[in-house]
């Protein structure tokens with residue numbers, strides 16, 4: 157059975173490596189700042205996690221000790237008028253483990269963590285339109301698209317629409 161959990165201190169460098177992998181594979185999905193910085197050093201991941209409004213949910217690599225196979229980040233909005241919302245980001249499963257329930261398990265655990273944050277009632281997501289597996293995953297969990305921003309991301313001469321999704325917690 158696939159088991160998702162919150163990240164531990166010992167996972168910081170493994171997470172950094174997973175973050176490098178996601179940015180390499182799908183820069184159009186993951187290139188937003190400040191999250192690019194999380195690839196630089198485990199201490200940067202630690203610093204990001206020191207904020208109680210930030211969390212990373214991970215799934216262990218089944219064959220390689222200390223490595224991670226899947227992850228979801230969540231971040232609570234900080235301003236008073238937005239604190240009822242959190243954003244999920246960096247949803248990723250290593251290619252060799254896709255289609256085996258990792259992404260769903262990580263996202264469901266992230267939803268439970270967001271629910272545990274007092275006052276958080278909405279989880280938001282931004283999904284590049286070409287990420288059809290991700291759109292399918294989020295819809296199957298209950299996220300609804302409330303809008304699509306055309307030409308939201310431009311990268312290496314390509315333009316990408318971005319779906320804005322939300323889930324009531």
Ligand SMILES: CC(C)(COP(=O)(O)OP(=O)(O)OC[C@H]1O[C@@H](n2cnc3c(N)ncnc32)[C@H](O)[C@@H]1OP(=O)(O)O)[C@@H](O)C(=O)NCCC(=O)NCCS
Nearest residue numbers: 185247248249254255256257258259260287289290292293
């Ligand atoms: C999106 C992603 C995280 C899904 O991870 P995963 O571990 O393969 O997901 P799961 O195995 O838990 O699949 C859960 C659901 O997602 C959907 N899904 C996953 N892969 C799919 C595919 N190839 N085609 C269609 N739907 C798919 C299905 O609804 C699936 O449920 P089902 O197995 O009951 O049909 C993974 O494909 C990925 O890392 N993609 C590249 C990065 C990316 O696009 N991230 C999202 C950025 S917003």
